[in-house]
Amino acid sequence: MNFLKGVFFLAFILGTALKVYSQNDPVKIKPALWEGMIVTGYADKGAFVNFGGPAMKLTCKPLTLLLGMLPSLRIKEDEVPAGAKKNAAVMPGLGAGITIIYKHVALQVPLYYNTKTTTTNGKWSAGIGLGYKF
Numbered sequence: 001m002n003f004l005k006g007v008f009f010l011a012f013i014l015g016t017a018l019k020v021y022s023q024n025d026p027v028k029i030k031p032a033l034w035e036g037m038i039v040t041g042y043a044d045k046g047a048f049v050n051f052g053g054p055a056m057k058l059t060c061k062p063l064t065l066l067l068g069m070l071p072s073l074r075i076k077e078d079e080v081p082a083g084a085k086k087n088a089a090v091m092p093g094l095g096a097g098i099t100i101i102y103k104h105v106a107l108q109v110p111l112y113y114n115t116k117t118t119t120t121n122g123k124w125s126a127g128i129g130l131g132y133k134f
Contacts, residue, residue, distance in 0.1 A: 032057040035066060037101065039108045041129025046076025048110065048127065052099065062103050064133075070095040070110050084118055095127075106131040 032033040033058040035052040042048075056069020078086045097110035108129035 027058065027060045029056065029058050031055070032066065032068070035064075035099075035101070035104070035133065037099070037106045037131050037133040039070075039099070039106055039129040039131030041108060041110070041127050041131075043074075043110060043112050043127025043129075044076065044114060044125035046093070048073055048074050048112070048129065049095070050073045050095070050108075050110070050129075055099075058129075064101040066099040066101070068099075070097055070108070072110070072112075074112065078117070080117075080119060087117075101133050104133050106133050 009014045011014075032055050035055065035057070039052070040047065040049050049071035050070045051071040052066065053071045055066040060064040063115070072095055073090055075090050077089055080086050093112055095110040095112040097108060099106055099108040101107075108131065110127050110129060111124055112127065113124050114120070114122060131133050
């Protein structure tokens, strides 16, 4: 297990300093704290809104690829049996996923973890989102 942590740490360090050059424009890989975008979408029978978060960013103008964390507001109505307590319809959540940005249009594929409830087991669910980069 420690060996895997070391390999991932080394890959992260190398990825943050790596520059790959094509014939015309350089392809840059670097960490990003925030990308300045708003994305809305659908995941697990509910909606989400996020603004992007910390990520590894690969840029090859005009295309940008982000792989990172997605702090979100998730909007979902719980289906619970009679007499059971319901969660709030709007809840904060943290997802992870990939975002592709072309000029100012962002396409996102997030993964969110749904915790165990009285009626369902915990599981990961994928979604799809569309947004705008400022």
